[in-house]
Amino acid sequence: MAETIRKITNSIGLPRIIITLFFILTCVMAVLLELPIDMLTHQVLVRIGMNGVFVLAMVPAILSGTGPNFGLSLGIICGLIGGLMSIELNLYDGWGFAAAIVIAIPIAVIVGWVYAQLLNRVKGSEMMIATYTGFSIVFLMSIGWLIMPFKSPEMVWPIGKGLRVTISLGERFADILNELWEFPIGKVKIPTGLLLFFFVCCILVWLFLRSKTGLALKASGANPKFSLACGINVDKNRITGTILSTVLGAVGIIVYAQSYGFFQLYQAPLMMAFPAVAAVLIGGASAQKAKISNVILGVFLFQGLLTVSLPVASSIIKEGNISESLRMIVQNGIILYALTKVNGGE
Amino acid sequence: MAQINRIHLSNNKDKTVLKKIKDIFMKNIVTIIFLVLCLIGIELSGLPIFFVVSELVTRLTRNSFLVLSLIIPVLAGMGLNFSIVIGAMAGQIAIIAVTHWGVTGIWGFLLCVVLSFPFALFFGYLTGKLLNKTKGQEMIASMILGFFANGLYQLTFLFLVGTVIPMKNDVLILSHGVGVRNTIDLSGGLESTGIKYALDEIWKFPIFYIIIILCGLVLLYFGIKLAVDIIKYRRGNKKPFMNNCVKYIFNITVCLILLVVSILIMTGDSSLSMINLPMITAFVIVILCLFNTLIVKTKLGQDFRTVGQDKHIAKVSGINVDKVRVLAIIISTVLAAWGQLIFLQNIGTLNTYGSHEQIGMFSIAALLIGGASVSKATVGQAILGTVLFHTLFIVSPLAGRNLFGDAQIGEFFRAFVVYGVIGISLGLHAWRKRVELKNKLRT
Amino acid sequence: MTQEYTLQMKDISKVFFNNKVLNSVNLNVKSGEIHALLGENGAGKSTLMNILFGMPVIHSTGGFEGEVIIDGKRVDIKSPKESLDLGIGMVHQEFMLIPGFSITENIKLNRETTKNNLLSRVFSSKLKTLDTKSMNRDARECLDTLGMDVNEKSKIAGLPIGHMQFVEIAREIDKRNIKLLVFDEPTAVLAESEADNLLNAMKTLADTGIAILFITHRLDEVMQVADNITILRDGEVVSLKQKEQTSVSELAELMVGRRIEGIMNSNKDEKSFDDKEIILKIRNLRVSMRGEQVKGINLDVRKGEILGIGGLAGQGKIGIANGIMGLYPTQGEIYLEDKKLELNNPKESIKNGIGFVSEDRKGIGLLLDSSIELNIAMTAMQMQNKFIIKLLPFTQMNKGKIRKHALKMIKDLDIRCRGPHQMTKRLSGGNQQKVCIARALTLNPDILLVSEPTRGIDVGAKKLVLDLLVKLNNQLGMTIVMTSSELGELRSVCSRIAIISEGKLEGILMPTDSDVDFGLMMSGEYHKINRGEAL
Known part of the structure; x- marks a missing residue:
């Protein structure tokens, strides 16, 4: 009995079990504390949709062998540029949203390509380099936000120079996906469009991974030497994976922003990669392997835990934001756990 | 490979002085770029030299210790230790406790030193254990570990203090009795309540007097050496003189220039003559420099170096690699804890949830700017890097404002530079390692 | 009587996973003697040394039988450290040197001389200062013993390889109590003149009373320096000879021996391929593969034959197939039926009809975390667009066809598995090998290159794999180039066997040729001797 338990623990990983149990515990607490369950469920669903694409962006990166994309902020910045252009063009509603994505994607492809060139030169240390590339580009772009020639009064400071820190989407395309085909089940409002968008993205990536290129990409990540002997160009596949991840990051921020209601510039994208990395790892992925199911499960567990734990914690301890500390511990704990499973060095 | 080496050797011989200079230039390219950036920044900012220098002296004594705490893990091949943040936390735990007990001044400081030691020791041990499990990924692991520990730290001081950990103190604890306040004043108005300037204020002395004295001593030393070599030269042993001739001339000239400049400053009515150096803090930093240099000459230091060069060979020759690595991290963590104490006694306010966060990043950037790399770092690089990094820190907002009409641009540029320099040097290191590996596989 | 021997190993037997690798082996080395230990790969030399050095791999697999006696005293060596304490040293084939350290530092690695200082007295002995002067003095002394006039303070990086080897030796003799020194293929990486220096140094050392155990396959060197020679084959001592009573050819024959594994390819001897067209022509092939350098080989493969490539490990035989596939940097010319093949491009090699089964099954041969079917289909899918549904511009894999x-x-x-969806890492070695072969066959290759097809798989499975190759050859007429370290297996399957020595083609033999010829060719003595006779 003890043997089988240990086997299960090993295959799932202790941290994942703890997190799952913890999530169940907070849910039970939420019920016991008589918190508004319907509201919470709605919030959880929205958070899944908001963050899902970011988490999905980890899959091509991990599978192509570059490890979790800690440089996701590059993609996010591309998405922000797309979004800002859409506002600058004075587009509204569906057109605004679509234009943002359409403009962002080619930018993300170019940025992803350049970024991939870098990652191909630093094989074995991708995670660290990716993190710092992301960090430094965020600050470089902070200068960019100050000096870019955007004119729209919604975006620039009325006095002084540069773009605002947060740019409201209220009139433009805020909640465009959330409210699309929204319907209530009981008291719970289901953000149909948002979830649908996320699932469609998942299916597209899933289909891609079954295509010739996708399979080659998976092989390159799983065993570069095998791929070489099969005549597969490993570096090219790593580039494809990185580009795809960057594009998904760009799309991700637009989806995130329409639900959040704002574009956040300057330092906001700095740490955005970490929750996404943590989510996919919680879902059962490792630094070398990931599946679409890991994405869905991971984003549900992680965002669910964060959403539910916030009101639960604050109703137990009135002051302070305990769920923020909790997020840091869970998020970085799972990344550390995954790092101990990476075979490197020796 | 052997052939390549031979070609390389013969090339070395024909190298002209010009080429040598170019080599030195290329090897120190990062440092030189920053030197230029700093000079431009000083010029653009239009800040008075007095302000820059006095601010720099303060920041140098404040930050050097932390930067120096990074050297030993580099020696042991564990790269840049981002987890010195955890050491800083240990220091802050001690400060909070000591401030709570109301021990102030130098005694408070010493108590902090003693109290932070076991915490740092324990944290360092755990960090080392973890890094042994993530060999080859030490840097990202230590960085994420810093974030993780920060979560635990917040949890402890926001929610456990006042609930699980009993602590009553109206000044330190938030009004509802749970959690430590955001900022803790370490000086506290008229009557001192903390350890502000505990070390700095013990003895201050004009910095240019010190430079004069040091230059005098160095001149004396080289003078004697030169004399000895000249005597040897006369007796027919030409070798030492010829070998060291350039070195002597260079060192003596530099010392003389410094001496003359310092004397001019002290005798003139420049405000620069009023800049004081906190002697005890400086003394402590010098001791750490000595420690870092001397440890290389001990058995322990040799173990660090061996492990740093090749884990496998170290293991085969009977060194307990894991233990040596843990020890390196423990030393680094303890030093970081003490470094944070020096840092905070100078700043005078503890930002409970923020003071430690940037420590790792800033210290590492400083070290790298000084010309260090992931696999090599010296005391000189640490000090030089701290000087350059903080010069940039002082001047960049104003330089940005004067250049672009926006101080924020300067600040963003500074942050970009911090992250960029870390990213670039990590990238270069990884790239070189790969090229080396490729060459090795080919031969 | 026993006292005169520095080392005695008596009746040593060792079983690895039901596989007897050593069977009551005896080995005796006197002080001042150079004792050569000869044997093919897998003869049991390294296992014997692992026992002598108390390597963990021995104890974690159930220990061994028999006794080890040092200076007449029975010892029980449990760890490498203990063997060091007993005065046994090893000069490694792969240098254990740190390039960034000076010669002195390397010689004194983890045995540094130290002095007390204030801190070390108060705290720990770890803080003792290094006594650089005395360390340099010791190092100088050792280097002088070996007749090496390099400055002991210079760095290892940049030294010629021969010097590095000497630094390794200097490290061993610096251990004051050294009684027995094991040289593991020390001349393998050296140029001829360097090798001569080394052999002289060995003699000098032996004259000081140190016992030397010399592991090698270079028979002429054995004849040059050794006093006595023990020959191992298949885990048994086949002979103990004194140098004066033997010759190079005798040693070669003893080393190889004849292991009949049954003639599996019944028609290989009947058919002659001499009149068949040349399907693969290799000219001056050079491959930079670490540890398996190919240094200029000419070889013709005829249509429909099974050509064997044999030789000792590290001589370059593995590099040939890898070079043809473009997996390692390659120079020279390769023609496929008169069409010149583009080198260093695996894609081209595959597209031109060469199938490859790698020697590194788990590292290169398989996607361990993927299913059997995906493994089999992968190369054909990527290279020949098989198993693909095209919906331009999109593609999807055709699961049904796969x-x-x-x-x-x-x-x-006959792959034994739970079904095509099973992950390949869960298969046994033999079945994994069959998946690799299946993947290569899916490409419908004209030539199949198979490297070490039976490495690491059990006896029953070995036969199945070899049978399969023969079947492919006989029934489909597929040309096969089989590289193997197991001579017996090559002789039972192949029609011709090319022997590679020191990166060059030593000669091509028929399976029926004598053991002496095989032995001489494998140890690279064939040409030297024939040349000698010609003179």
Whole structure:
């Protein structure tokens, strides 16, 4: 009995079990504390949709062998540029949203390509380099936000120079996906469009991974030497994976922003990669392997835990934001756990 | 490979002085770029030299210790230790406790030193254990570990203090009795309540007097050496003189220039003559420099170096690699804890949830700017890097404002530079390692 | 009587996973003697040394039988450290040197001389200062013993390889109590003149009373320096000779021996391929593969034959197939039926009809975390667009077709598995090998290169794999180039066997040729001797 338990623990990983149990515990607490369950469920669903694409962006990166994309902020910045252009063009509603994505994607492809060139030169240390590339580009772009020639009064400071820190989407395309085909089940409002968008993205990536290129990409990540002997160009596949991840990051921020209601510039994208990395790892992925199911499960567990734990914690301890500390511990704990499973060095 | 080496050797011989200079230039390219950036920044900012220098002296004594705490893990091949943040936390735990007990001044400081030691020791041990499990990924692991520990730290001081950990103190604890306040004043108005300037204020002395004295001593030393070599030269042993001739001339000239400049400053009515150096803090930093240099000459230091060069060979020759690595991290963590104490006694306010966060990043950037790399770092690089990094820190907002009409641009540029320099040097290191590996596989 | 021997190993037997690798081996080395230990790969030399050095791998697999006696005293060596304490040293084939350290530092690695200082007295002995002067003095002394006039303070990086070897030796003799020194293929990496220096140094050392155990396959060197020679074959001592009573050819024959594994390819001897067209022509092939350098080989492969490539490990035989596939940097010319093949491009090699089964099954041969069917289909899918549904510009894998093909392969090759969806890492070695072969066959290759097809798989499975190759050859007429370290296996399957020594083609033999010829060729003595006779 003890043997089988240990086997299960090993295959799932202790941290994942703890997190799952913890999530169940907070849910039970939420019920016991008589918190508004319907509201919470709605919030959880929205958070899944908001963050899902970011988490999905980890899959091509991990599978192509570059490890979790800690440089996701590059993609996010591309998405922000797309979004800002859409506002600058004075587009509204569906057109605004679509234009943002359409403009962002080619930018993300170019940025992803350049970024991939870098990652191909630093094989074995991708995670660290990716993190710092992301960090430094965020600050470089902070200068960019100050000096870019955007004119729209919604975006620039009325006095002084540069773009605002947060740019409201209220009139433009805020909640465009959330409210699309929204319907209530009981008291719970289901953000149909948002979830649908996320699932469609998942299916597209899933289909891609079954295509010739996708399979080659998976092989390159799983065993570069095998791929070489099969005549597969490993570096090219790593580039494809990185580009795809960057594009998904760009799309991700637009989806995130329409639900959040704002574009956040300057330092906001700095740490955005970490929750996404943590989510996919919680879902059962490792630094070398990931599946679409890991994405869905991971984003549900992680965002669910964060959403539910916030009101639960604050109703137990009135002051302070305990769920923020909790997020840091869970998020970085799972990344550390995954790092101990990476075979490197020796 | 052997052939390549031979070609390389013969090339070395024909190298002209010009080429040598170019080599030195290329090897120190990062440092030189920053030197230029700093000079431009000083010029653009239009800040008075007095302000820059006095601010720099303060920041140098404040930050050097932390930067120096990074050297030993580099020696042991564990790269840049981002987890010195955890050491800083240990220091802050001690400060909070000591401030709570109301021990102030130098005694408070010493108590902090003693109290932070076991915490740092324990944290360092755990960090080392973890890094042994993530060999080859030490840097990202230590960085994420810093974030993780920060979560635990917040949890402890926001929610456990006042609930699980009993602590009553109206000044330190938030009004509802749970959690430590955001900022803790370490000086506290008229009557001192903390350890502000505990070390700095013990003895201050004009910095240019010190430079004069040091230059005098160095001149004396080289003078004697030169004399000895000249005597040897006369007796027919030409070798030492010829070998060291350039070195002597260079060192003596530099010392003389410094001496003359310092004397001019002290005798003139420049405000620069009023800049004081906190002697005890400086003394402590010098001791750490000595420690870092001397440890290389001990058995322990040799173990660090061996492990740093090749884990496998170290293991085969009977060194307990894991233990040596843990020890390196423990030393680094303890030093970081003490470094944070020096840092905070100078700043005078503890930002409970923020003071430690940037420590790792800033210290590492400083070290790298000084010309260090992931696999090599010296005391000189640490000090030089701290000087350059903080010069940039002082001047960049104003330089940005004067250049672009926006101080924020300067600040963003500074942050970009911090992250960029870390990213670039990590990238270069990884790239070189790969090229080396490729060459090795080919031969 | 026993006192005169520095080392005695008596009746040593060792079983690895039901596989007897050593069978009551005896080895005796006197002080001042150079004792050569000869044997093919897998003869048991390294296991014997692992026992002598108390390597963990021995104890974690159930220990060994027999006794080790040092200076007449029975010892029980449990760790490498203990063997060091007993005065046994090893000069490694792969240098254990740190390039960034000076010669002195390397010689004194973890045995540094130290002095007390204030801190070390108060705290720990770890803080003792290094006594650089005395360390340099010791190092100088050792280097002088070996007749090496390099400055002891210079760095290892940049030294010629021969010097590095000497630094390794200097480290061993610096251990004051050294009684027995093991040289593991020390001349393998050296140029001829350097090798001569080394052999002289060995003699000098032996004259000081140190016992030397010399592991090698270079028979002329054995004849040059050794006093006595023990020959191992298949885990048994086949002979103990004194140098004066033997010759190079005798040693060669003893080393190889004849292991009959049954003639598996019945028609190989009947058919002659001499009149068949040349399907693969290799000219001056050079491959930079670490540890398996190919240094200029000419070889012709005829249509429909099974050509064997044999030789000792590290001589370059593995590099040939890898070079043809473009997996390692390659120079020279390769012609496929008169068409010149583009080198260093695996894609080209595959597209031109060369199938490859790698020697590194788990590292290169398989996607361990993927299913059998995906493994089988992968190369054909990527290179020949098989098993793909095209919806331009999009593609999807054709799961049905893959499944059908995989099932056929599983049946044809008799792969024992739970089904085509099973992950390859859960298969046994023999079945994994069959998956690799299936993947190569899916490409419908004209030539199949198979490297070490039976490495690491059990006896029953070995026969199945070899039978399969013969079947492919006989029934489909497929040309096969089989590289193997097991001479017996090559002799039972191949029609011709090319022997590679020191990166060059030593000669081509028929399976029926004598053991002496095989032995001489494997140890690279064939030409030297024939040249000698010609003179």
